[in-house]
Amino acid sequence: MTTLTLSRAINEGLRKALENDPKVLIMGEDVGKLGGVFRVTDGLQKDFGEARVIDTPLAESGIVGTAIGLALRGYRPVCEIQFDGFVFPAVDQIVSQLAKMRYRSRGQVSLPVVIRIPCGGGIGAVEHHSESPEILFAHTAGLRVVACADAADAFAMIQQSISSDDPVIFFEPKRRYWDKGEVDTVNGVAEALPLDRAKTVLEGTDVTLLTYGPLVRTGLESALAAREDGRSVEVVDLRSLSPLDMDAICASVRKTGRCVVAHEAPVYAGLGAEIAARVTEQCFYRLEAPVLRVGGFATPYPPSRLEEHYLPDLDRILDAVDRTFGY
Amino acid sequence: MTVESGAATTAAPASPVITSEALGREPAPDQPGGLVQLLTPEGERIEHPDYLLDLSADDIRSMYRDLVLVRTIDTVAIALQRQGELGIWASLLGQEAAQIGSGRALSPGDMVFPTYREHGVAWCRGIDPVKLLELYRGVSHGGWAPEEHKFHLYTIVIGAQTLHATGYAMGLQRDGAVGGEAAEAVIVYFGDGATSQGDVNEAFVWASVFNAPIVFFCQNNQWAISEPLEKQSRIPLYQRARGFGFPGLRVDGNDVLACYAVTQKAMQAAREGQGPTLIEAFTYRMGAHTTTDDPTRYRLASELEMWKLRDPIERVRAYLARTGQAEPEFFAEVDAEAKRVGARVREACRTMPDPPPLAIFDHVYAEPTAILRAEREQYAAYLDSFTEGAGR
Numbered sequence: 001m002t003t004l005t006l007s008r009a010i011n012e013g014l015r016k017a018l019e020n021d022p023k024v025l026i027m028g029e030d031v032g033k034l035g036g037v038f039r040v041t042d043g044l045q046k047d048f049g050e051a052r053v054i055d056t057p058l059a060e061s062g063i064v065g066t067a068i069g070l071a072l073r074g075y076r077p078v079c080e081i082q083f084d085g086f087v088f089p090a091v092d093q094i095v096s097q098l099a100k101m102r103y104r105s106r107g108q109v110s111l112p113v114v115i116r117i118p119c120g121g122g123i124g125a126v127e128h129h130s131e132s133p134e135i136l137f138a139h140t141a142g143l144r145v146v147a148c149a150d151a152a153d154a155f156a157m158i159q160q161s162i163s164s165d166d167p168v169i170f171f172e173p174k175r176r177y178w179d180k181g182e183v184d185t186v187n188g189v190a191e192a193l194p195l196d197r198a199k200t201v202l203e204g205t206d207v208t209l210l211t212y213g214p215l216v217r218t219g220l221e222s223a224l225a226a227r228e229d230g231r232s233v234e235v236v237d238l239r240s241l242s243p244l245d246m247d248a249i250c251a252s253v254r255k256t257g258r259c260v261v262a263h264e265a266p267v268y269a270g271l272g273a274e275i276a277a278r279v280t281e282q283c284f285y286r287l288e289a290p291v292l293r294v295g296g297f298a299t300p301y302p303p304s305r306l307e308e309h310y311l312p313d314l315d316r317i318l319d320a321v322d323r324t325f326g327y
Numbered sequence: 328m329t330v331e332s333g334a335a336t337t338a339a340p341a342s343p344v345i346t347s348e349a350l351g352r353e354p355a356p357d358q359p360g361g362l363v364q365l366l367t368p369e370g371e372r373i374e375h376p377d378y379l380l381d382l383s384a385d386d387i388r389s390m391y392r393d394l395v396l397v398r399t400i401d402t403v404a405i406a407l408q409r410q411g412e413l414g415i416w417a418s419l420l421g422q423e424a425a426q427i428g429s430g431r432a433l434s435p436g437d438m439v440f441p442t443y444r445e446h447g448v449a450w451c452r453g454i455d456p457v458k459l460l461e462l463y464r465g466v467s468h469g470g471w472a473p474e475e476h477k478f479h480l481y482t483i484v485i486g487a488q489t490l491h492a493t494g495y496a497m498g499l500q501r502d503g504a505v506g507g508e509a510a511e512a513v514i515v516y517f518g519d520g521a522t523s524q525g526d527v528n529e530a531f532v533w534a535s536v537f538n539a540p541i542v543f544f545c546q547n548n549q550w551a552i553s554e555p556l557e558k559q560s561r562i563p564l565y566q567r568a569r570g571f572g573f574p575g576l577r578v579d580g581n582d583v584l585a586c587y588a589v590t591q592k593a594m595q596a597a598r599e600g601q602g603p604t605l606i607e608a609f610t611y612r613m614g615a616h617t618t619t620d621d622p623t624r625y626r627l628a629s630e631l632e633m634w635k636l637r638d639p640i641e642r643v644r645a646y647l648a649r650t651g652q653a654e655p656e657f658f659a660e661v662d663a664e665a666k667r668v669g670a671r672v673r674e675a676c677r678t679m680p681d682p683p684p685l686a687i688f689d690h691v692y693a694e695p696t697a698i699l700r701a702e703r704e705q706y707a708a709y710l711d712s713f714t715e716g717a718g719r
Contacts, residue, residue: 056533059529065489065490066493066533071494073502075501097487102691102693106468106470108473142691144692243696
């Protein structure tokens with residue numbers, strides 16, 4: 001076991017992928033010499049060369065579009081979109097091309113492209129640097145959408161994503177980049193959960209808290225606080241946002257009878273809505289209360305001096321947990 | 328390589344008023360920035376110092392055959408749409424020379440990225456025209472094996488394929504497939520309207536800074552549905568290349584010999600590692616944008632009449648006949664073959680079955696997800712509730 005920050009764990013995962021498969025490429029803005037604005041790709045260009053770790057021109061559609069072409073030629077590109085709010089120029093290539101090529105070709109073309117996106121708020125940034133656009137991609141058939149929350153998962157999930165023959169949108173919780181965790185860099189991938197499976201990070205009996213990415217840590221802190229009030233919260237890290245691991249979700253909800261979903265993205269038409277609908281359908285007779293959602297408001301992301309009000313924190317999650325006991 | 332871009336800068340418009348002349352709507356071969364032309368509309372063979380052709384009479388007869396056959400397929404497809412057998416069709420009428428000339432200039436290993444109108448190039452790459460009809464009938468979104476034919480699937484979003492082509496060309500560089508005997512290159516097709524798209528401009532930047540082995544083949548057919556070139560550009564399109572740092576040239580897109588020659592030369596340069604070239608094939612969309620379009624609402628009949636005099640097929644026929652390189656029997660044989668091909672395509676289209684309903688769920692992911700499997704099962708059960716076995 002090695003202690004790594006989450007960003008370093010991704011770096012190590014990328015390094016392993018580059019070592020294991022000569023077809024793996026890294027591409028994006030500032031990913032080479034600089035090592036990325038968050039240093040996630042630090043040192044990779046130095047060790048693997050400019051042909052494999054590519055500093056691209058500054059255009060997101062170009063990054064994803066050329067990655068598609070490289071994948072058509074047999075490469076496995078890993079694209080970095082510098083910030084969540086900058087992915088939108090690439091959305092046409094992601095939604096209309098990357099997601100649909102397998103379907104269009106009736107299975108004759110695979111596009112094993114990974115798009116890494118640092119996501120979420122909490123770092124005091126200017127506009128466009130704190131968003132959570134995952135639902136747009138989860139709503140697009142043909143994409144896999146995942147979010148890592150801890151260093152061990154980050155190390156394994158980035159490699160699993162690169163190995164996937166489907167395109168993967170890989171969300172990285174940027175405010176957790178510096179969180180440390182224990183990573184098994186030798187057997188960490190071989191022994192990892194499959195990419196499309198959720199993970200119970202804390203067992204509990206009274207209420208299920210479903211969350212992912214940056215709020216997994218917040219969720220754990222909430223569960224520990226709830227324990228002091230005598231409430232046992234089960235925290236499930238969804239990890240895969242599309243497809244959802246409904247078996248794991250329903251198993252937990254059937255056990256606890258209550259469910260709260262927390263994400264930074266706006267509640268309105270967010271992932272929580274899909275989960276609430278499916279849980280209601282599949283666990284109706286076991287529910288003691290409606291599924292409640294905690295998340296961003298139906299507003300654009302606010303200026304950073306207000307983000308502590310926008311982002312679900314320990315108290316807002318506990319408030320929702322309390323409310324599920326009020327029915 | 329020698330191109331027209333240097334000379335052409337002097338022809339840039341001095342006046343802010345956009346005119347057809349400034350855009351080169353009616354360029355002549357002897358004007359600066361004029362067309363590369365090897366066969367006049369009257370079928371006169373002319374020489375160009377940069378493009379010495381080495382084609383036999385057989386080659387030119389074979390080109391003529393291709394031109395006639397793809398026009399026949401196009402005509403049949405339009406009729407099939409009118410009869411309700413196709414949902415829509417994007418006609419290549421008038422652009423046969425640009426497509427057959429460039430398509431025949433490619434080596435077997437070269438990779439092609441088409442729009443949705445490259446039926447002539449598809450023909451050159453050995454794609455059965457019936458496969459193209461699948462898409463327009465609504466039976467599939469494509470469905471041929473791109474690598475087998477080295478011809479990518481049709482891309483409907485305007486200009487998106489230029490980035491795929493550029494990425495593919497970057498792959499060739501990484502495979503060591505540039506330079507040497509077995510070198511490969513990429514050609515990507517797009518239209519005049521696409522030059523306004525961000526993706527096309529990003530592809531130009533990428534191809535330029537990475538010196539990618541790619542040819543950008545722009546068929547300027549003068550019309551982006553209803554919008555004339557003046558709505559897309561204040562300068563001739565081939566001059567755009569200069570600003571991105573690679574050569575651009577303009578060819579008579581209705582001259583199959585010239586299209587063949589310029590494409591062959593640009594592809595060879597790409598294969599040798601000299602980087603990208605923009606070819607503007609100056610042509611005309613003689614038909615509607617698609618079968619749903621009505622060009623009489625936005626352009627004059629006289630324009631079409633003028634372009635009919637520059638027909639891409641008639642000039643080859645005139646040349647072959649006048650120089651004695653083809654006898655009347657040859658033309659009769661080609662016409663007879665066209666009839667046979669047309670009949671086969673017609674019949675294959677009319678008898679093409681719809682896919683089974685549950686095919687809708689296939690090939691979304693490498694392996695179906697649990698959510699997809701559940702939806703498929705539910706829908707199959709729903710169908711079965713009406714007629715036993717209908718969905719299976």
